[in-house]
Amino acid sequence: MPHQDVSVTVDLVVLTVRDDDLAVLLVRRGIPPYRGRLALPGGFVHAQEDLPAAAGRELEEETGIRGLGGHLEQLATFGTPGRDPRGRVVTVAYLALVPDPGPLVAGSDAASASWNSVGELETGGRRLAFDHSQILTAGLERARAKLEYSTLATSFCPPEFTINELRRVYEAVWGQPLDPRNFHRKVTGTPGFVEATGTTTGRQGGRPAQLFRPGGATALHPAMLRP
Amino acid sequence: MPHQDVSVTVDLVVLTVRDDDLAVLLVRRGIPPYRGRLALPGGFVHAQEDLPAAAGRELEEETGIRGLGGHLEQLATFGTPGRDPRGRVVTVAYLALVPDPGPLVAGSDAASASWNSVGELETGGRRLAFDHSQILTAGLERARAKLEYSTLATSFCPPEFTINELRRVYEAVWGQPLDPRNFHRKVTGTPGFVEATGTTTGRQGGRPAQLFRPGGATALHPAMLRP
DNA sequence: TCAAAAGTGTTGACTCTACACCCATGT
DNA sequence: ACATGGGTGTAGAGTCAACACTTTTGA
Numbered sequence: 001m002p003h004q005d006v007s008v009t010v011d012l013v014v015l016t017v018r019d020d021d022l023a024v025l026l027v028r029r030g031i032p033p034y035r036g037r038l039a040l041p042g043g044f045v046h047a048q049e050d051l052p053a054a055a056g057r058e059l060e061e062e063t064g065i066r067g068l069g070g071h072l073e074q075l076a077t078f079g080t081p082g083r084d085p086r087g088r089v090v091t092v093a094y095l096a097l098v099p100d101p102g103p104l105v106a107g108s109d110a111a112s113a114s115w116n117s118v119g120e121l122e123t124g125g126r127r128l129a130f131d132h133s134q135i136l137t138a139g140l141e142r143a144r145a146k147l148e149y150s151t152l153a154t155s156f157c158p159p160e161f162t163i164n165e166l167r168r169v170y171e172a173v174w175g176q177p178l179d180p181r182n183f184h185r186k187v188t189g190t191p192g193f194v195e196a197t198g199t200t201t202g203r204q205g206g207r208p209a210q211l212f213r214p215g216g217a218t219a220l221h222p223a224m225l226r227p
Numbered sequence: 228m229p230h231q232d233v234s235v236t237v238d239l240v241v242l243t244v245r246d247d248d249l250a251v252l253l254v255r256r257g258i259p260p261y262r263g264r265l266a267l268p269g270g271f272v273h274a275q276e277d278l279p280a281a282a283g284r285e286l287e288e289e290t291g292i293r294g295l296g297g298h299l300e301q302l303a304t305f306g307t308p309g310r311d312p313r314g315r316v317v318t319v320a321y322l323a324l325v326p327d328p329g330p331l332v333a334g335s336d337a338a339s340a341s342w343n344s345v346g347e348l349e350t351g352g353r354r355l356a357f358d359h360s361q362i363l364t365a366g367l368e369r370a371r372a373k374l375e376y377s378t379l380a381t382s383f384c385p386p387e388f389t390i391n392e393l394r395r396v397y398e399a400v401w402g403q404p405l406d407p408r409n410f411h412r413k414v415t416g417t418p419g420f421v422e423a424t425g426t427t428t429g430r431q432g433g434r435p436a437q438l439f440r441p442g443g444a445t446a447l448h449p450a451m452l453r454p
Numbered sequence: 455t456c457a458a459a460a461g462t463g464t465t466g467a468c469t470c471t472a473c474a475c476c477c478a479t480g481t
Numbered sequence: 482a483c484a485t486g487g488g489t490g491t492a493g494a495g496t497c498a499a500c501a502c503t504t505t506t507g508a
Contacts, residue, residue, distance in 0.1 A: 005232030006272075008306065008317055045233075047315075051306045077304040077319050079235065079278045088274075090235055090317070092304050164487080182471065184488065206486030207478040222469070223450075391460080409498065411461065433459030434505040449496070 006079070006088040010054045011042035011132065013075060013139030014063065014096040015173075016115065017156045022172045023115040024136060025062060026128070030112065033085050034129030040136065041113060042091065055094035062113050063101055069214070070098035071155035076138055083131050095139045097155040119175065147173055149223040151193050154214040160197055162209035163187055176227045186224060192217025233306075233315040237281045238269035238359065240302060240366030241290065241323040242400075243342065244383045249399045250342040251363060252289060253355070257339065260312050261356030267363065268340060269318065282321035289340050290328055296441070297325035298382035303365055310358050322366045324382040346402065374400055376450040378420050381441040387424055389436040390414055403454045413451060419444025 014025035026038040041062040045054040055072060059065070072094055079090035104113055118140065120126075127133055146152050147170060154161070156169045167183045187193050194212035201209055241252035253265040268289040272281040282299060286292070299321055306317035345367065347353075354360055373379050374397060381388070383396045394410045414420050421439035428436055 006235050008233050008235070045306070048308045050308060051304065051317075074303055076301055077278065079272070079319070081275045081277060090278075090319075092306070092317075162487090179472075180486090181473085181488075186470090188488095206480080206484085207488080209487060225470075389460090406498070406500090407459090408461075408500080413497090415461095433457085433507075434461080436460060452497075454498095 006090050008045045009042050009089055009091045010045060010058055011040045011091045011093045011135060012058055012096055013136055015143055016098050016100050017169050017172045018100045020168050020172050022118040024118055025113055026116050028112040029129055037129040039129035040132045051092055059096055065098055065101045069159055071152055072096045075142060078131055093135045095142055099156060099158050144173055149220050151217055151220060160211045174226055233317050235272045236269055236316055236318045237272060237285055238267045238318045238320045238362060239285055239323055240363055242370055243325050243327050244396050244399045245327045247395050247399050249345040251345055252340055253343050255339040256356055264356040266356035267359045278319055286323055292325055292328045296386055298379055299323045302369060305358055320362045322369055326383060326385050371400055376447050378444055387438045401453055
């Protein structure tokens with residue numbers, strides 16, 4: 001047979017919005033190769049484990065969160081020979097969009113995991129370990145595109161949220177301001193995007209905002225247009 | 228290490244439009260498992276071979292065509308344990324959109340390759356070998372979605388084509404008729420979608436149509452809307 | 455002259471943008 | 482009262498669907 005066995009890993013692009021800023025979860029490598037460099041979290045797929053299960057397991061190990069309004073989807077597969085100096089390693093990258101989980105659990109693997117501003121990474125031109133910069137770029141592109149034609153932005157929000165919080169998600173991911181008035185009309189006018197809870201939040205010195213849950217719809221027709 | 232070595236293959240969803248009908252390239256399996264069943268073409272990734280290179284090689288082996296206006300992109304990766312009864316096999320599926328290449332070369336691997344109407348497969352509920360029905364469904368979804376917001380429909384056409392041929396591509400992929408007048412305006416009015424060659428074709432008993440080449444644009448803004 | 459296919463004009467419905475404006479609460 | 486943020490009304494530009502209409506060829 002003209003082939004050889006290879007190792008298969010999953011790598012995760014975990015995105016969240018913290019303080020109106022898009023952030024990605026990165027780990028600092030403690031062992032060679034690329035020792036001391038930042039990398040995407042990930043690991044080997046177990047013997048009898050499905051790919052989505054492996055991605056979910058890694059996500060839980062790194063962040064402690066488990067499906068609480070978050071979203072996980074396959075991104076792309078990278079297998080260029082030489083991408084890992086230790087041998088032929090094919091990695092299936094997954095994209096996760098999660099609400100801000102607060103302080104990260106100081107678990108075994110997650111000891112070195114931290115949130116990093118995507119804006120700073122992109123302007124600073126910082127190189128990640130392996131081909132992880134390329135994977136991160138693919139994840140950001142996918143996330144930015146999907147907010148246009150899906151309701152996935154709610155995956156970044158806690159179970160209940162205001163329209164303003166949802167708008168700040170869009171602004172953080174796209175790096176562009178949106179008109180609050182038109183955004184409100186677009187979201188509330190799209191059937192199934194969000195669902196009113198009936199309660200309000202009287203936080204700061206302003207009119208209390210209605211609280212919403214994610215609705216049943218997943219696609220957005222017509223799309224939310226980028227400015 | 229909590230992992231095992233696995234085999235990696237590429238499988239191809241090769242689509243074309245023949246006689247105003249969307250068709251997919253399938254091979255009839257000559258050996259077990261699934262002997263005699265229809266399957267997607269594909270094969271093992273070679274030792275020092277990149278994934279896109281493996282997909283391109285398989286495409287050439289099966290169809291004889293080589294990048295002549297066609298398009299090849301990664302689709303998704305499937306690795307559920309047990310999807311191949313011979314062992315743990317992870318497959319990276321690729322999607323190819325190609326012009327009708329005429330009769331298939333009677334090459335070694337391609338001896339049993341043939342074009343199959345997608346419409347008949349979908350209505351007939353015919354099951355392919357392995358999880359290839361699922362992969363085919365993913366490829367069709369991707370192709371149908373991409374025609375909306377990209378200029379990829381030209382990948383189905385020969386180097387020079389008329390607006391009518393391009394419209395028939397859309398109609399075959401979507402399975403829906405489109406208004407010829409509005410389609411013409413949309414295509415010729417989008418900068419970079421198509422580029423006039425200056426020549427015309429005087430085939431049948433009608434006014435000769437202008438011939439076009441693909442233009443430089445890849446994205447479509449605003450999108451071509453499905454009826 | 456007629457059929458067939460290519461291409462243009464026009465109208466009403468819808469959507470988006472931009473911004474003026476009103477509503478509800480804390481201090 | 483007034484600042485602060487939540488939410489609604491409205492006019493102009495652009496796009497799309499639908500269809501009447503003109504143009505250019507072969508038989």
